[in-house]
Amino acid sequence: MKSALRLAVVLLALVLAGTLMAAILELPGANQSLPAAVAAHMAVSGVEHPVTAVLLNFRGYDTLLEVAVLLLALLGIGAAVHAGSETEDGGAEGDPVLAALARLLTPLLILAAGYLLWAGAHRPGGAFQAAAVLAGAAVLLHLSGQMPAWSSPGLLLRLGLAGGLLIFLALAAGLLGQGALLRYPPEYAGALILLIEASLTISLGLILAGLFLMLAGRRGGA
Amino acid sequence: MTSGLVFALAGVLLFVLGLGGVVMLSHALRRILAFNLMGSGAFLVLVGLAQRDGGVDPVPQAMVLTGIVVAVAATALALALVRRLHGAHRDD
Numbered sequence: 001m002k003s004a005l006r007l008a009v010v011l012l013a014l015v016l017a018g019t020l021m022a023a024i025l026e027l028p029g030a031n032q033s034l035p036a037a038v039a040a041h042m043a044v045s046g047v048e049h050p051v052t053a054v055l056l057n058f059r060g061y062d063t064l065l066e067v068a069v070l071l072l073a074l075l076g077i078g079a080a081v082h083a084g085s086e087t088e089d090g091g092a093e094g095d096p097v098l099a100a101l102a103r104l105l106t107p108l109l110i111l112a113a114g115y116l117l118w119a120g121a122h123r124p125g126g127a128f129q130a131a132a133v134l135a136g137a138a139v140l141l142h143l144s145g146q147m148p149a150w151s152s153p154g155l156l157l158r159l160g161l162a163g164g165l166l167i168f169l170a171l172a173a174g175l176l177g178q179g180a181l182l183r184y185p186p187e188y189a190g191a192l193i194l195l196i197e198a199s200l201t202i203s204l205g206l207i208l209a210g211l212f213l214m215l216a217g218r219r220g221g222a
Numbered sequence: 223m224t225s226g227l228v229f230a231l232a233g234v235l236l237f238v239l240g241l242g243g244v245v246m247l248s249h250a251l252r253r254i255l256a257f258n259l260m261g262s263g264a265f266l267v268l269v270g271l272a273q274r275d276g277g278v279d280p281v282p283q284a285m286v287l288t289g290i291v292v293a294v295a296a297t298a299l300a301l302a303l304v305r306r307l308h309g310a311h312r313d314d
Contacts, residue, residue: 006246009242009245009246010242013238013239013241013242014238016238016241017234017235017238020234020237020238021231021234024227024230024231024234024267024271025227027271029275034272034279034280034281035277035278035279035280035281038280038281050280051280051283051284051287053280054280054281054283054284055284055287055288058281059281059284059285062284062285062288063288066288066291066292069292069295070291070292070295072295073295073296073298073299074295076299076302076303077298077299077302080299080302080303080305080306081302081306128287128291204291207295208294211294211295211298212298214302215298215301215302215305
């Protein structure tokens with residue numbers, strides 16, 4: 001009975017794969033060229049890299065909502081973790097080689113994050129990549145026993161977590177006078193995007209690190 | 223057949239593989255992994271389809287970048303819930 005069920009699922013999956021592939025092969029070409037539209041507006045975007053221009057200028061509201069979703073996920077994790085019983089854990093006792101390596105690597109990782117943030121304006125890079133590197137540094141520090149898990153974030157940490165979204169929201173509200181959500185005046189676009197990216201880097205780095213460090217607070221799940 | 227189209231077709235395979243996993247696997251952790259596989263397949267379809275004519279399209283790339291970050295957050299939330307569930311079961 002069970003193997004028959006499995007066979008049925010596999011057969012259905014194969015049919016679905018065939019159908020989807022046929023649909024992709026049949027798909028007509030796009031009737032308007034988005035790359036051309038992006039290229040035509042690069043001059044007013046304030047940055048030189050098309051992906052960054054799309055992320056933070058042409059479709060900035062997507063990024064705004066994305067940061068909100070990330071913060072929401074972190075709040076959810078905080079709720080799920082806090083609802084359980086509390087056992088404090090001040091980080092693992094690390095081995096000394098790992099601890100020394102983490103101490104060496106952390107400044108370099110912060111430097112790399114700064115470079116990625118700056119590079120986002122004209123080549124692949126940007127706030128999310130920089131934030132991922134920062135979060136990696138925080139996780140490394142925790143794993144080597146030099147940073148405690150976040151059992152209950154203090155006011156400063158909370159401000160840091162929410163700051164990126166708040167600055168982004170404040171800018172979006174302040175720019176509503178331009179007639180559309182997150183339409184930057186072209187002469188300030190570069191500076192505004194850099195401000196948003198810098199604040200997002202710090203907040204997203206903290207949030208991504210929090211996704212790990214809030215879960216790491218209590219070993220074994222109980 | 224351009225390389226973009228090959229990516230899109232591979233994305234379909236990944237998506238269906240993940241879907242099969244979500245349906246058939248019983249362990250929650252494996253289901254989360256399978257669900258992530260579905261997401262990766264969808265991202266590959268988006269990026270692959272957009273560059274099947276050879277050119278690179280920054281719009282789907284930015285959307286997929288957004289999607290990847292959201293997927294990370296959703297996975298972390300799912301893991302937190304699974305851990306909580308696991309702990310609740312063990313307390314019984």
